[in-house]
Amino acid sequence: xxxxxxxxxxxxxxxxxxxxxLSDEEARQMQAQLDAILGYMDGLGxxxxxxxxxxxxxxxxxAPLRRDVPERCADRAETLAQAPAxxxxxxxxxxxxxxxx
Amino acid sequence: xxxFPWQSAFEIREQVAAGKVTAVEVARAYLARAEALNPTLxxxxxxxxxxxxxxxxxxxxxxxxxxxxxxxxxxxxxxxDNLCTRGVRTTCASKxxxxxxxxxxxxxxxxxxxSGAVILGKxxxxxxxxxxxxxxSAFAIVHNPWALDRAPGGSSGGSASATAAGLAPxxxxxxxxxxxxQPAAFCGITAIKPTYGRVSRYGLVAFASSLDQVGPMARSVxxxxxxxxxxxxxxxxxxxxxxxETGSYLAACDRGVKGLRVGVVRDLxxxxxxxxxxxxxxxxxxxLEKEGATLVDVSLPHAKHAVSVxxxxxxxxxxxxxxxxxxxxxxxxxxGDDLTETYMRTRAEGFGPEVRRRIMLGTYALSxxxxxxxxxxxxxxxxxxxxxxxxxxxxCDVVCTPTTPTPAFxxxxxxxxxxxxxxxxxxxLPPSLAGLPAVxxxxxxxxxxxxxxxxxxxxxxxxxxxxxxxxxxxxECGLMGSRPPAIG
Numbered sequence: 001x002x003x004x005x006x007x008x009x010x011x012x013x014x015x016x017x018x019x020x021x022l023s024d025e026e027a028r029q030m031q032a033q034l035d036a037i038l039g040y041m042d043g044l045g046x047x048x049x050x051x052x053x054x055x056x057x058x059x060x061x062x063a064p065l066r067r068d069v070p071e072r073c074a075d076r077a078e079t080l081a082q083a084p085a086x087x088x089x090x091x092x093x094x095x096x097x098x099x100x101x
Numbered sequence: 102x103x104x105f106p107w108q109s110a111f112e113i114r115e116q117v118a119a120g121k122v123t124a125v126e127v128a129r130a131y132l133a134r135a136e137a138l139n140p141t142l143x144x145x146x147x148x149x150x151x152x153x154x155x156x157x158x159x160x161x162x163x164x165x166x167x168x169x170x171x172x173x174x175x176x177x178x179x180x181x182d183n184l185c186t187r188g189v190r191t192t193c194a195s196k197x198x199x200x201x202x203x204x205x206x207x208x209x210x211x212x213x214x215x216s217g218a219v220i221l222g223k224x225x226x227x228x229x230x231x232x233x234x235x236x237x238s239a240f241a242i243v244h245n246p247w248a249l250d251r252a253p254g255g256s257s258g259g260s261a262s263a264t265a266a267g268l269a270p271x272x273x274x275x276x277x278x279x280x281x282x283q284p285a286a287f288c289g290i291t292a293i294k295p296t297y298g299r300v301s302r303y304g305l306v307a308f309a310s311s312l313d314q315v316g317p318m319a320r321s322v323x324x325x326x327x328x329x330x331x332x333x334x335x336x337x338x339x340x341x342x343x344x345x346e347t348g349s350y351l352a353a354c355d356r357g358v359k360g361l362r363v364g365v366v367r368d369l370x371x372x373x374x375x376x377x378x379x380x381x382x383x384x385x386x387x388x389l390e391k392e393g394a395t396l397v398d399v400s401l402p403h404a405k406h407a408v409s410v411x412x413x414x415x416x417x418x419x420x421x422x423x424x425x426x427x428x429x430x431x432x433x434x435x436x437g438d439d440l441t442e443t444y445m446r447t448r449a450e451g452f453g454p455e456v457r458r459r460i461m462l463g464t465y466a467l468s469x470x471x472x473x474x475x476x477x478x479x480x481x482x483x484x485x486x487x488x489x490x491x492x493x494x495x496x497c498d499v500v501c502t503p504t505t506p507t508p509a510f511x512x513x514x515x516x517x518x519x520x521x522x523x524x525x526x527x528x529x530l531p532p533s534l535a536g537l538p539a540v541x542x543x544x545x546x547x548x549x550x551x552x553x554x555x556x557x558x559x560x561x562x563x564x565x566x567x568x569x570x571x572x573x574x575x576x577e578c579g580l581m582g583s584r585p586p587a588i589g
Contacts, residue, residue, distance in 0.1 A: 006465065010465070011461070014461055014464050014465045014468060015461065017464050017468060018420060018448075018460050018461060018464040019424075019427070019441070019444040019445050019448055020445060020448050020449055020452070020457055020460060020461065021445040021446055021448070021449035022449070022457075026457075030457075030458065030461060033458060033519055033520075034458070034461060034462060034465070036518075036519075036520050037412065037462060037519065037520050037523070040408070040409065040520055041409040041412070041413065041475070043405075043406065043409055044406060044409050044410070044478055044479070044482060047403075047406070047482060047485070049478060049481035049482055049484075049485065052481040052482075052484050052485060053481070053484055054477055054480030054481045054483070054484060055480055055481075055483040055484040055487055055534075056311065056480060057311060057341075057536075058297050058311065058312075058483075058487065058534065058535055058536025058537075059296065059297045059298050059343070059536040059561055061298060061341065061343060063340045063341070064340070064344070065340075066337035066338070067337065074204045074205055075204060078204040079204050081202070081204075082201060082202060082203075082204070082430070082431040082432075083429070083430055083431060084428060084429070084431075084432070084433070084434035085434070091429055091430055093429055093440070094436070094437075094439065094440045094443050095440075096439075096440050
């Protein structure tokens with residue numbers, strides 16, 4: 001059997017980058033599925049595109065700035081109402097720095 | 102109301118404007134039908150009685166006061182649930198947004214409201230618009246009204262099923278790699294994927310930002326054209342919104358195809374395994390020829406790489422766009438011991454299997470050491486696909502292929518193998534990657550009684566041409582009033 005396109009170790013590394021918790025079973029299944037997909041994508045290997053510029057934007061256009069006129073932004077209470085937790089007019093988030101003393 | 106629920110958007114508006122029926126009566130009738138059929142079809146995630154009746158009452162008030170009525174005054178419409186609606190839950194069919202109520206309207210939703218349209222509710226989809234069968238919804242699987250055991254297509258399966266089943270005359274969907282065209286083909290309706298930039302993406306929950314477009318889905322080409330006229334146009338809130346005049350899509354439906362050159366991708370059509378799709382495509386082409394179009398052979402030599410290119414670029418963009426779902430500002434939060442664990446648990450519980458798979462693939466394609474080999478290479482091959490079309494348009498006005506390799510496949514048929522599901526998108530992906538406008542319209546029924554769609558692709562901003570040709574296909578080989586047999 002050929003080497004896998006992606007190993008279980010790589011899957012776990014990518015899951016960490018993507019901030020996704022995977023169970024052992026999920027990681028094994030993900031490895032098998034991504035391996036099949038990446039194996040199919042090997043077909044791109046037949047093309048030499050080293051001289052071809054990439055197309056990041058399909059339709060050439062400038063990215064114009066909108067006119068700088070003041071507008072009402074979203075209502076704070078309405079926006080915060082969607083937060084899992086809010087406090088004192090802001091988002092309440094888990095502690096990321098240790099309190100000093 | 103004559104011919105309920107099959108009357109067109111034009112007829113409804115005319116009856117409302119003439120006072121033959123009130124917008125509230127129309128809304129009530131469609132809401133009742135949606136309520137009655139949704140348990141069977143599962144095409145709505147949310148039915149918005151209150152909002153629909155309020156919008157309808159407003160139209161009736163304006164009529165009573167003698168005010169000018171909008172282009173869609175009193176016409177019911179269904180809206181895909183990845184388009185933000187202020188005050189109405191917008192879930193993307195994901196657990197992570199299960200209770201999310203946007204504080205603003207998408208640009209296209211504002212345009213609908215301004216035109217007097219009556220939004221009946223929000224339609225089901227594959228989670229975050231990722232899928233080709235609507236089986237990736239976190240809430241319910243949508244059924245195809247032509248045969249309930251068949252997929253409605255995806256990801257705008259709810260909008261397609263609702264429109265085909267007469268739950269609304271038309272609907273809005275979104276299309277990243279075929280998500281309005283493929284379900285339209287499966288459900289026997291018409292859908293237009295506009296040129297990238299033609300319709301504002303403001304308020305469309307982002308999946309792959311260089312590909313996403315909002316598109317109309319309707320039971321006739323004319324109604325799709327009308328809806329495109331309402332939602333198209335420049336919007337300063339989307340930096341990729343094109344500064345172009347909106348075309349006369351409705352008028353274009355009457356222009357005919359005399360003298361137009363239709364490019365036929367012979368090798369793709371000859372390679373079709375499904376005889377029904379091949380025969381229906383050939384007969385639509387003959388009909389166009391009879392109507393005065395000229396058929397010319399064209400080729401898209403790099404189209405066969407579209408699945409690889411698309412599933413690298415779209416997943417890379419998705420992995421970046423979906424990073425915003427972290428359990429902090431909106432949506433689900435599953436607390437962990439620290440911030441990182443909160444992110445990881447929230448995302449693991451909030452996203453379904455297909456969304457996780459695509460985030461993983463996209464993160465891998467962008468990660469250190471793989472960027473050049475996967476993401477950048479895909480963007481280079483995308484250029485070759487674009488050049489194929491540039492070359493084709495030197496000798497033709499529209500490029501024609503089937504929309505899908507087969508009619509609607511069975512629910513459950515492809516869920517075990519993600520790659521097989523991806524391969525079913527082979528015809529709709531190339532124009533998406535090139536940013537081109539494309540339409541799918543019915544061109545016949547299979548021997549098993551399932552709709553078949555034909556896809557027409559034009560050069561950037563040439564949606565008018567698509568309307569002219571699609572209208573000719575509809576006239577010559579459309580479904581001619583056949584109704585989906587699986588619903589009453």
